[in-house]
Amino acid sequence: MRSEIITASRCDSDQEFPALVLAAGASSRFGRPKALLTLRAQNGQSCTLLDRAIAQGRLLSRDVRVVCGAWYPLIRFRCRAQPSRWVPVADWHEGMAASLAAGVRSLGPRVKGVFVLVADQPLLDTEALGAFGEAARCFPGQPAAADYGRHPGVPAYLPRGLWSEVLALEGDRGAGRLLAKAGATRLNIPGVHDDIDTPEDWERIRQAVSRKGLRARQSQG
Template sequence: MLAAGRSARMGRAKQTLNIPGQGTLLGHAIGQAKLLSRCVSVVVGARYPLIRYRCGQSATRWVYCSGWQQGLSASLAAGINTLGPSARGVYVLVGDQPLLDQRGLVALRDGARQTPDQVWAADYGSRVGVPAWIPRRLWPEVLRLQGDAGAGRVLNQVDACRVKIAGVKLDVDTPARWQDIKQMLAEQA
């Protein structure tokens, strides 16, 4: 789970935003990640340890990314570098997509379990992105990313298995977007 950014467009730590009756945005995201794996690592950076303190949901491991200012590539590297030699791959999620459909996440998990050497990624139409399963064989390419480049660069260079996951295009980036998403969450409850 990548949650190390400073939320510049939001103007405050979006990870700590409260979803009425459901806890924080990050806590909700950890719950989503637990659909994929019982082992959930959260990569944090800006405003840590405040984010962990306010999260309200336990993770298997909290990973502090000291280079979080360098962007997504540093967060990805920090998370991957904590995994042991027996890890066959890694699920990559971000902490600001609260409307991800559970059925889509389960389809992603099931695909990765059936063929763990294959890349599995959310279908965005003209491209793929996170949530995604990245097999170990691609980690060297992910670790070579620089700056604010996320896993999408690598995912879109390979023949990824596309998974339809409703809600992938609805992420929390601005206060106005948050209000819209919060309303959608309330309607789902």
């Protein structure tokens, strides 16, 4: 009975704490849509980076919204995991600030804060990510973010009190400076530095995922 109560409570609060996956960029440095790059999961099945990002979002909330732009609707039809909502961004070419603004504007009046992830961090530690989500829900008015050493960054939690400043952001910079200025709580989430900007990054991360999957299969055997 206790676990059923906790599960019901978490499900209700998901409407107050949705998650945004930012996937609107053109992947110009990479040369093709990064969101559709394919990884082999531990169960042997293939998934796209966006599938994986949606799964990461669901560790934080059942309400996961994908902010899309440059490669939409292609990514929608190639993605196996479907989010709660697709949020197209007409001005995606203006940078990450436009994506954040579109995502925030898609949220309803009951929302207390929103989690923000990107689609090219497939090695995020799932336990640390889940703990990050629970910590943010315990202090809904306090911004929180992954600790990058010198600055905070995604994954991040933006309380409603910061949204007016988020909507005022411009260009290709995210909310990192805003989070630092607001004194965001920083948490260690292994894997945040393993993002994908170049084909070399992709090859390195693809091999890391393959090694991780091999170790998991060996331990199960």
